[in-house]
Amino acid sequence: MASKITILGAGITGLAIASQLPKEADITIYGKFLPGDEMDKEYVSQWAGAIWLGVHATSAREQKYQMDSYSTLWQIAGLHPESSARRIEITEIQDIGVPEQVWYRDHVVGFRYLSKSELPKGAKFGMKWQTVVISPPTFINWFRGHLENQGVKFKRLHVKALRDLEGLGHDVLINASGFGSTLLEDVRESAIIPVRQQNIRLRKEGYNKLFIRRGENNYYSTAFGRDDGSIYIGGVKKENVREWTASAEDRKLIMKQAHDNQPDVFPSADPNDYDLIGDHVGVWPIIKQDKGGIRLEKEVIGGQKVVHAYGQEAGGYVCSFGIAREAARLVFEYLSDPARAKL
Numbered sequence: 001m002a003s004k005i006t007i008l009g010a011g012i013t014g015l016a017i018a019s020q021l022p023k024e025a026d027i028t029i030y031g032k033f034l035p036g037d038e039m040d041k042e043y044v045s046q047w048a049g050a051i052w053l054g055v056h057a058t059s060a061r062e063q064k065y066q067m068d069s070y071s072t073l074w075q076i077a078g079l080h081p082e083s084s085a086r087r088i089e090i091t092e093i094q095d096i097g098v099p100e101q102v103w104y105r106d107h108v109v110g111f112r113y114l115s116k117s118e119l120p121k122g123a124k125f126g127m128k129w130q131t132v133v134i135s136p137p138t139f140i141n142w143f144r145g146h147l148e149n150q151g152v153k154f155k156r157l158h159v160k161a162l163r164d165l166e167g168l169g170h171d172v173l174i175n176a177s178g179f180g181s182t183l184l185e186d187v188r189e190s191a192i193i194p195v196r197q198q199n200i201r202l203r204k205e206g207y208n209k210l211f212i213r214r215g216e217n218n219y220y221s222t223a224f225g226r227d228d229g230s231i232y233i234g235g236v237k238k239e240n241v242r243e244w245t246a247s248a249e250d251r252k253l254i255m256k257q258a259h260d261n262q263p264d265v266f267p268s269a270d271p272n273d274y275d276l277i278g279d280h281v282g283v284w285p286i287i288k289q290d291k292g293g294i295r296l297e298k299e300v301i302g303g304q305k306v307v308h309a310y311g312q313e314a315g316g317y318v319c320s321f322g323i324a325r326e327a328a329r330l331v332f333e334y335l336s337d338p339a340r341a342k343l
């Protein structure tokens with residue numbers, strides 16, 4: 001009989017995990033929010049940028065997750081342009097750090113360091129390489145359809161605890177509920193903290209670049225074109241803030257930084273001089289490295305064999321398929337256990 005696997009969570013984490021499970025498994029994804037829903041601030045995967053960006057200060061374990069995701073997103077961009085995933089050249093400028101910390105330099109397509117003459121004033125080093133950019137609402141919708149074609153079922157359900165799912169009779173339950181894990185009565189994750197990021201979206205055709213610059217005091221400026229003709233400009237990041245009201249001051253700062261870095265593209269520092277779509281404020285759940293980083297492990301809770309998958313600091317898209325492969329391996333460990341009968 002096919003193994004029965006339940007996934008709680010229909011964000012990028014739950015979807016990616018479903019894609020890496022054995023094709024013959026009977027898989028159902030449950031969620032309060034599902035792909036195709038109207039934008040809701042609590043459904044984090046709709047709000048990502050999203051880009052694949054090698055995150056500099058991560059553990060070897062998370063580097064592997066990031067690279068697994070890079071290669072799969074790269075493939076999706078080649079095979080399924082309708083998913084919104086698109087290959088793009090990235091220019092990364094660093095006012096901090098050293099070139100040696102760029103651990104992904106030998107693993108991404110077309111990587112090269114910039115020469116001194118190519119660096120803007122104040123920069124320590126920089127690089128260009130090829131990455132993938134995604135429009136998340138389109139991407140998760142496409143992903144849902146792709147999984148449904150393979151027999152994965154989607155059902156809307158809001159639970160208070162993992163034990164509410166016990167009656168489904170699955171062999172393994174995957175907990176990919178993100179922030180939900182702080183509230184589930186039998187999980188109550190206390191290591192998750194919120195990270196808020198404010199960005200701007202504006203209408204501007206013809207910008208097909210991805211620029212990012214990082215510096216002292218959390219300086220972070222990015223701009224990239226999305227497939228819907230908009231530019232996503234970021235951003236002001238704040239840890240431990242779960243609040244969605246846009247700040248006018250941050251909006252000005254974001255636009256000023258974009259203007260300083262690319263005056264040819266953004267000739268004014270005043271947001272009102274552009275065709276603004278609006279502020280884009282989102283909050284995502286992370287577990288910091290000093291608290292162990294992403295929680296990706298097995299735990300038997302009240303008789304259910306659970307695999308937890310949440311809290312990725314580097315970003316749910318950046319780590320997606322790497323986390324999914326590891327989660328699939330943990331599922332396999334449960335299923336191949338000689339004492340496979342339910343506990």
Ligand SMILES: Cc1cc2nc3c(=O)[nH]c(=O)nc-3n(C[C@H](O)[C@H](O)[C@H](O)COP(=O)(O)OP(=O)(O)OC[C@H]3O[C@@H](n4cnc5c(N)ncnc54)[C@H](O)[C@@H]3O)c2cc1C
Nearest residue numbers: 010011013032033045049051159178180282315316317318
């Ligand atoms: C502004 C912004 C920019 C970002 N940019 C990037 C980027 O460029 N690259 C990147 O990789 N990441 C980026 N991220 C981070 C990324 O969006 C998150 O890491 C990722 O979306 C988390 O996905 P998830 O599937 O774990 O959680 P979610 O998308 O929140 O999904 C959780 C799922 O669990 C369900 N759920 C939770 N609790 C329950 C319950 N009790 N009962 C039923 N269902 C439940 C929800 O309904 C939902 O379906 C960004 C985030 C923001 C906000």
